[in-house]
Amino acid sequence: MSLLNLDKLSISFGADALLDQADLSIEAGERLCLLGRNGSGKSTLLKIIEGQLQPDDGSIRMQKMLRVAKLGQDLPEVSDKTVHSFVAEGDEPDDHEPWQYENRIATAISRMQLQPDDLMSSLSGGRRRRAALAQALVSDPDLLLLDEPTNHLDLESIKWLESNLPSIAKTILFITHDRHFVDALATRIIELDRGQLNSYPGNFKQYYQRKQEQLEIEERENKLFDKKLAAEEVWIRQGIKARRTRNEGRVRDLKALREQRAARREVRGNAKITIEAAQSSGKLVAELKNVSKSYGDQTIIDNF
Secondary structure: OEEEEEEEEEEEOOOOEEEEEEEEEEEOOOEEEEEOOOOOOHHHHHHHHHOOOOOOEEEEEEOOOOOEEEEOOOOOOOOOOEHHHHHHOOOOOOOOOHHHHHHHHHHHHHHOOOOOOOEHHHOOHHHHHHHHHHHHHOOOOOEEEEEOOOOOOOHHHHHHHHHHHHHHOOOEEEEOOOHHHHHHHOOEEEEEEOOEEEEEEOOHHHHHHHHHHHHHHHHHHHHHHHHHHHHHHHHHOOOHHHHOHHHHHHHHHHHHHHHHHHHOOOOOOOOOOOOOOOOOOOOOOOOOOOOOEEEOOEEEEOOO
8 A cells, every 4th residue: 555655756956956757656564765875865855755845846645644753863952851741742632532642652652661751861872862763653653754763873772773663663764874774674775866766675785786787787878878979979060961951850869869968967976886895904903902991880891
């Protein structure tokens, strides 16, 4: 069942469109990872889906009464609010059945393994992140948007998210640069590339292989196109032959080729994606012996 459909969506800030006639369909129960270069428009897309931004063109069709919630990149501010009062801000109380409202708050807090009476100022970064997630979940959203959910989290908190998000959120669209988090959570990868949204079922490795193949094909096709355009430019410079009636069609075709070349958006950076293991430099960077470190009663490193 489709929760959301984006049809020929466009929005621009500056010369290039962040979304250029882009399409996307989100089905109930999916966990979609949105990938793309920094500045490609990923956060902008989330804002459009959330309703914070209006596209320049295109249409958005949502399931009736669709509830959308978002967890942003930043940690909640340190404050003297209790966890309960902070989480409660994520939903509106029901005047007719206030007990349901309180029950949703209690459930969200319990799922995050937090204490309702704790002050937000007393929580670690990871637990404040959990409180923010509880606030996003208290309205029981049909679609949860996560913008860099692993920001500010330690390894234990990230593993907790990987294990628990599938059971506590119905449908998820998330942005991350953490490849392991992608593989642990995503059922489909959506790439935002030069204004287009491209779908890749499967994990990151499968996405990477298909993307490599597509970039190689695109590179070959562009070389053939540029070779043809260069040959036609040589022909048009011959002069009188191009003005003959029988060649008017060829002149029109050349104009179309020029327009097509002008509209092409090149891949930024290298034409291929490369992921390589780090190589040893052969130089000693640091040598540690018998190192210990604690924060309060918690030992972080013990005689390492």
